[in-house]
Amino acid sequence: MTTRCDLSPVWAELQAHYAASGRGFDIRAAFQADAGRFGALSFQAPEVFADLSKNRIDAPTLALLLKLAADCGLEARRDALLRGDPVNHTEGRAVLHTALRAPAGSDAPFNADVQASLDAMLAFAESVRRGERGDITDVVHIGIGGSDLGPAMVVQALQAFTRRDLKLHFVSNVDGHDLAPVLAGLDAQHTLFVIASKTFTTQETLANAQAAKAWFLSQGGTNVARHFVATSSNTAAAAAFGIDTAFGFWDWVGGRYSLWSVIGLPIAIAVGADNFRALLAGAHAMDQHFAATPLAQNLPVLLGLVDIWYRNFHGFTSRSVAPYHQGLRRLPAYLQQLEMESNGKGVDLDGHALAIGTSPVVWGEAGTNGQHAYFQMLHQGTDVIPVEFIAVKRPNHGASGDLAEKLADQHRKLLANCLAQSQALMQGKTAAEALTEKAPTASATLDRDVLSRHRSFPGNRPSTTLVLDALTPRSLGALIALYEHRVFVTGALWGINSFDQWGVELGKALCNQLLPRLDSGDTSGLDGSTAGLLARLTAA
Numbered sequence: 075m076t077t078r079c080d081l082s083p084v085w086a087e088l089q090a091h092y093a094a095s096g097r098g099f100d101i102r103a104a105f106q107a108d109a110g111r112f113g114a115l116s117f118q119a120p121e122v123f124a125d126l127s128k129n130r131i132d133a134p135t136l137a138l139l140l141k142l143a144a145d146c147g148l149e150a151r152r153d154a155l156l157r158g159d160p161v162n163h164t165e166g167r168a169v170l171h172t173a174l175r176a177p178a179g180s181d182a183p184f185n186a187d188v189q190a191s192l193d194a195m196l197a198f199a200e201s202v203r204r205g206e207r208g209d210i211t212d213v214v215h216i217g218i219g220g221s222d223l224g225p226a227m228v229v230q231a232l233q234a235f236t237r238r239d240l241k242l243h244f245v246s247n248v249d250g251h252d253l254a255p256v257l258a259g260l261d262a263q264h265t266l267f268v269i270a271s272k273t274f275t276t277q278e279t280l281a282n283a284q285a286a287k288a289w290f291l292s293q294g295g296t297n298v299a300r301h302f303v304a305t306s307s308n309t310a311a312a313a314a315f316g317i318d319t320a321f322g323f324w325d326w327v328g329g330r331y332s333l334w335s336v337i338g339l340p341i342a343i344a345v346g347a348d349n350f351r352a353l354l355a356g357a358h359a360m361d362q363h364f365a366a367t368p369l370a371q372n373l374p375v376l377l378g379l380v381d382i383w384y385r386n387f388h389g390f391t392s393r394s395v396a397p398y399h400q401g402l403r404r405l406p407a408y409l410q411q412l413e414m415e416s417n418g419k420g421v422d423l424d425g426h427a428l429a430i431g432t433s434p435v436v437w438g439e440a441g442t443n444g445q446h447a448y449f450q451m452l453h454q455g456t457d458v459i460p461v462e463f464i465a466v467k468r469p470n471h472g473a474s475g476d477l478a479e480k481l482a483d484q485h486r487k488l489l490a491n492c493l494a495q496s497q498a499l500m501q502g503k504t505a506a507e508a509l510t511e512k513a514p515t516a517s518a519t520l521d522r523d524v525l526s527r528h529r530s531f532p533g534n535r536p537s538t539t540l541v542l543d544a545l546t547p548r549s550l551g552a553l554i555a556l557y558e559h560r561v562f563v564t565g566a567l568w569g570i571n572s573f574d575q576w577g578v579e580l581g582k583a584l585c586n587q588l589l590p591r592l593d594s595g596d597t598s599g600l601d602g603s604t605a606g607l608l609a610r611l612t613a614a
């Protein structure tokens with residue numbers, strides 16, 4: 075048994091399989107040959123239904139991929155993760171975000187500590203919602219990366235569960251153009267600032283926190299202790315900053331896996347304790363699915379295996395995520411950190427350079443907006459980019475009367491668009507078909523054969539469709555946990571450490587060296603480009 079999938083003998087079997095039938099696989103022909111394809115390649119996990127049938131896979135491909143997972147000891151590695159072994163070996167840490175959503179009284183690691191921390195955080199959130207922390211109308215959450223993207227995405231997604239009289243604002247960028255317009259609309263006496271930073275050393279967050287504090291005092295704010303709270307695993311640094319109320323957490327919670335911890339405080343303030351607990355419960359249901367379901371029906375495992383099939387055999391370097399729900403419009407940004415910071419690695423656990431590709435580029439936009447921007451390239455461009463559609467069956471517009479009817483109709487349009495895009499990507503259109511069609515906007519003088527080639531689509535472009543019955547705290551929790559585990563699966567099979575992020579350190583260090591030069595204008599010793607740019611940016 076090997077832990078690096080490209081060193082497994084099954085890898086060579088997969089290469090042979092790819093050469094024999096994978097490269098030329100035609101999804102359309104596969105549907106024609108097998109009336110049961112949809113049933114065989116669609117899977118139900120807690121809260122999430124997944125149609126994998128529009129992918130370039132069939133039973134033999136999946137069987138080989140599952141054999142690869144078995145040969146690489148995926149189940150043992152999953153169990154080590156869930157048990158709390160120090161799988162983040164470069165930092166000597168366990169990775170236990172699953173423990174954060176285990177119910178009270180379970181035998182998950184640190185359960186008593188987790189429940190005490192959760193109870194305290196939720197009690198505080200409820201006290202803000204009840205007005206016991208003053209008449210708070212606005213909460214400004216200051217954090218970046220994992221201390222921003224998860225909470226911001228979830229609050230956006232659960233808008234239907236929030237209160238109109240309590241607004242949440244998220245500020246992350248060190249660029250003052252992020253903070254300034256938020257502060258401009260606020261009254262200091264009615265504002266609560268949450269400073270979120272696992273390390274409490276992050277430049278962007280500390281700069282925004284200092285600026286927010288200065289603004290608060292300049293507005294006549296007097297009680298900093300009452301209007302500023304922190305969520306951090308470095309509560310000593312938060313105290314040194316002048317914050318009395320700090321909710322702590324543990325080094326075994328990775329930044330990009332931290333929305334389930336006290337970093338989720340803005341979520342709890344926005345949607346309340348019961349909904350926060352439902353979010354945790356949905357994630358826990360997915361954890362149990364991941365922990366106990368046989369690999370052949372285990373959705374995070376199957377999605378991860380298809381990712382490997384595409385990344386390492388088909389050579390696809392990117393995956394596009396298209397959530398057909400406006401509430402999920404920040405999901406692609408959240409997934410970029412989850413997947414690319416986790417799996418954007420070039421060496422294996424022993425530090426040996428990898429000879430295979432790891433994290434794909436993950437990107438996307440809410441449907442239908444993306445259709446009118448980059449879907450042209452997905453349909454007719456030269457690169458094949460697997461697309462992941464997310465459809466939500468029942469909307470929650472919170473409307474009544476005529477408006478409710480109109481919006482219900484719009485929801486049918488939304489779903490029709492979602493289905494149409496995956497259908498179009500798969501079906502394509504031949505030049506011969508295009509030739510038979512009328513194209514009212516086409517040139518009347520251009521040769522019809524030339525025109526038909528412009529209007530043809532290659533098709534056979536793969537996609538996965540995930541379906542939620544409704545976008546609720548519980549289903550969102552399950553969806554996020556599904557993605558977390560899928561990222562673990564691919565990272566484990568590639569034999570990399572998905573839980574460190576050394577790649578962001580170099581830029582941080584160089585920034586600290588350059589910062590004083592932005593004042594002094596000193597360019598000595600710099601490379602020619604950096605010197606030239608610095609001179610231009612600092613010239614009088």
Ligand SMILES: O=P(O)(O)OC[C@H]1O[C@](O)(CO)[C@@H](O)[C@@H]1O
Nearest residue numbers: 218219220221271272273276329
């Ligand atoms: O929560 P912190 O410590 O401020 O870190 C913010 C982010 O910075 C990183 O360390 C690097 O981008 C992320 O992993 C993390 O989520």
